[in-house]
Amino acid sequence: MTVKQRYEEAKKKYAALGVDTDAVMEKMNEVKISMHVWQGDDIKGFLSDAELSGGISVTGNYPGAARTPEELRQDLEKAYAMIPGNHKLNLHAIYLDTEEQVDLNEIEPKHFEKWVSWAKEQGLGLDFNPTFFSHPMYKDGFTLASADKEVRDFWIEHGKRSRKVAEYFGKELGQVCVNNFWVPDGFKDNPIDRLAPRRRLMESLDEIFSEKLDEQYTLDAVESKLFGIGAEAYTVGSHEFYMGYGLTRNKLVCLDAGHFHPTEVISNKLSSLSLFSEGILLHVSRPIRWDSDHVVIMDDELQEIGRELVRNDLLPMTNIGLDFFDATINRVAAWVIGTRNTQKAIMKAMLEPIESLKEIELSGDYTTRLAMIEELKDFPFADVWNYYCESNGVPVGLDWLPEVKEYEKNILSAREATAGKDSCRFS
Structure with a gap:
C-alpha cells in the first residue's frame, strides 16, 4: 500500500472516534x-x-x-x-x-x-x-x-x-x-x-x-x-x-x-x-x-x-x-x-477524541476513559504522520537518514580534512 492508501485507512479508523485527521494536519501546520x-x-x-x-x-x-x-x-x-x-x-x-x-x-x-x-x-x-x-x-x-x-x-x-x-x-x-x-x-x-x-x-x-x-x-x-x-x-x-x-x-x-x-x-x-x-x-x-x-x-x-x-x-x-x-x-x-x-x-x-474523553470523565465513567486511552495506543498514528510528511514534501519514515548520511559523506567529512582551521571569527 502507498503512504496515501495507508492514510485513508487510518482516517476511517480515527473518524469512527470522531477525529478528523485532515483537520489535525491543518492544525499541525500552525x-x-x-x-x-x-x-x-x-x-x-x-x-x-x-x-x-x-x-x-x-x-x-x-x-x-x-x-x-x-x-x-x-x-x-x-x-x-x-x-x-x-x-x-x-x-x-x-x-x-x-x-x-x-x-x-x-x-x-x-x-x-x-x-x-x-x-x-x-x-x-x-x-x-x-x-x-x-x-x-x-x-x-x-x-x-x-x-x-x-x-x-x-x-x-x-x-x-x-x-x-x-x-x-x-x-x-x-x-x-x-x-x-x-x-x-x-x-x-x-x-x-x-x-x-x-x-x-x-x-x-x-x-x-x-x-x-x-x-x-x-x-x-x-x-x-x-x-x-x-x-x-x-x-x-x-x-x-x-x-x-x-x-x-x-x-x-x-x-x-x-x-x-x-x-x-x-x-x-x-x-x-x-x-x-x-x-x-x-x-x-x-x-x-x-x-x-x-x-x-x-x-x-x-x-x-x-x-x-x-x-x-x-x-x-x-x-x-x-x-x-x-x-x-x-x-x-x-x-x-x-x-x-x-x-x-x-x-x-x-488525534485523541478530546471532547468525548472529557465528557466521559465528567460523567464519572473512568472505566471507559481508561479503555479508550489504552486502545488509542494501538491506533495507526504513524500512517497519519507519514502522510503529513509526504504532504509537506519531506522524507517519510527513515527515508531522511540516507540523505543525512550522504550529506555527512560529502560535506561534513570534508570539514574534518581541514580541521585545523580556526572555527572562531576572531582570535
Missing part, C-alpha cells in the same frame, strides 16, 4: 518549533575561543561540527529540509555574524543582519537568547547576581542590547521574537546568604527590562534551573525565583524539561502556569539523571507534554523551543530526530 542553533557547533559560537563555562558542558567529538556561520546555516538548511512545516530558529548572542570584533556588551542588530537575511530567504522566524556564560566577565560563578558592580553592569548592558536585537528580529521578520534570559549564577557549596544574590539578580533584571518594548516584536522570558556544573548547592535563579519574577513582571516563564528534580516533570506544571501567566516558553529536552540535555525521544514525558498542550488548548499561548546538544552523533540528525519527535508528540495528542 505549530512552530523553535530549533536551537547550538546543537550544530556544540555551543561554541563565533565570539571567542573561550572554553564552555557557567553550568554548560558538551560531550563527544563527532566529526563535522560547523565552524563558521556559513557552515552552520548550511547544516540548518539540511535539517529543516527533513522536517515538515514552517518553523523558527533560536539564536544565542554568541552566534553573531560580523567582521567587527565586538564584545557581548557591544552587540547591535547590525551584527546579526546576515542571520535575518537568511531567515527571510528560508521563511523562518528567529528567537534569541543573551549569553551569560563562557566569558571572562563570568567571574567566580556569577554574572547578574554578582556582588561586583562592574560585573553586574557588564551583563546588564549585554541584556539591554540583547533585547534590542530581539526587537530587530521581530520587526524584520514579522514574527514575534521570544528573548529568553537564563543565567548560571550560583555556589558550588552551601552559601550563608541565599537572599542577597537573589535581590541583586532581581534588581539587575529590573534594570534590563526597564525600557518597554513593543510586544508585537519581542517577548521577554525567564528560565529557572535546579543546579549547574559549579553551582550544585545553590542556584540564584531557582524555579521559585523566576516563577515569582515572571508573574509579577509580566514575563514569559520558561519551563525546561531538564531543570527540575529528577522525579519532577514539566508536563504537570503547564495547566497551573497557564492560569496565571499570559504565555509560556518551553525548552523541550531530555534529562538523564540530571540536566544532561540529551536528544529528545518519544518517551512518556514528551508525550505527556504534547497531551497537556493539546487537551487544554495551550498551544496558542505556548512557545515551543528545543534545548539539547549531543556531540556523540551526527548533529544534523540530532536536530531532525528531536524536532520530528516533538511534532509527533503534538500530533499524537491531536
Whole structure:
C-alpha cells in the first residue's frame, strides 16, 4: 500500500472516534518549533575561543561540527529540509555574524543582519537568547547576581542590547521574537546568604527590562534551573525565583524539561502556569539523571507534554523551543530526530477524541476513559504522520537518514580534512 492508501485507512479508523485527521494536519501546520542553533557547533559560537563555562558542558567529538556561520546555516538548511512545516530558529548572542570584533556588551542588530537575511530567504522566524556564560566577565560563578558592580553592569548592558536585537528580529521578520534570559549564577557549596544574590539578580533584571518594548516584536522570558556544573548547592535563579519574577513582571516563564528534580516533570506544571501567566516558553529536552540535555525521544514525558498542550488548548499561548546538544552523533540528525519527535508528540495528542474523553470523565465513567486511552495506543498514528510528511514534501519514515548520511559523506567529512582551521571569527 502507498503512504496515501495507508492514510485513508487510518482516517476511517480515527473518524469512527470522531477525529478528523485532515483537520489535525491543518492544525499541525500552525505549530512552530523553535530549533536551537547550538546543537550544530556544540555551543561554541563565533565570539571567542573561550572554553564552555557557567553550568554548560558538551560531550563527544563527532566529526563535522560547523565552524563558521556559513557552515552552520548550511547544516540548518539540511535539517529543516527533513522536517515538515514552517518553523523558527533560536539564536544565542554568541552566534553573531560580523567582521567587527565586538564584545557581548557591544552587540547591535547590525551584527546579526546576515542571520535575518537568511531567515527571510528560508521563511523562518528567529528567537534569541543573551549569553551569560563562557566569558571572562563570568567571574567566580556569577554574572547578574554578582556582588561586583562592574560585573553586574557588564551583563546588564549585554541584556539591554540583547533585547534590542530581539526587537530587530521581530520587526524584520514579522514574527514575534521570544528573548529568553537564563543565567548560571550560583555556589558550588552551601552559601550563608541565599537572599542577597537573589535581590541583586532581581534588581539587575529590573534594570534590563526597564525600557518597554513593543510586544508585537519581542517577548521577554525567564528560565529557572535546579543546579549547574559549579553551582550544585545553590542556584540564584531557582524555579521559585523566576516563577515569582515572571508573574509579577509580566514575563514569559520558561519551563525546561531538564531543570527540575529528577522525579519532577514539566508536563504537570503547564495547566497551573497557564492560569496565571499570559504565555509560556518551553525548552523541550531530555534529562538523564540530571540536566544532561540529551536528544529528545518519544518517551512518556514528551508525550505527556504534547497531551497537556493539546487537551487544554495551550498551544496558542505556548512557545515551543528545543534545548539539547549531543556531540556523540551526527548533529544534523540530532536536530531532525528531536524536532520530528516533538511534532509527533503534538500530533499524537491531536488525534485523541478530546471532547468525548472529557465528557466521559465528567460523567464519572473512568472505566471507559481508561479503555479508550489504552486502545488509542494501538491506533495507526504513524500512517497519519507519514502522510503529513509526504504532504509537506519531506522524507517519510527513515527515508531522511540516507540523505543525512550522504550529506555527512560529502560535506561534513570534508570539514574534518581541514580541521585545523580556526572555527572562531576572531582570535
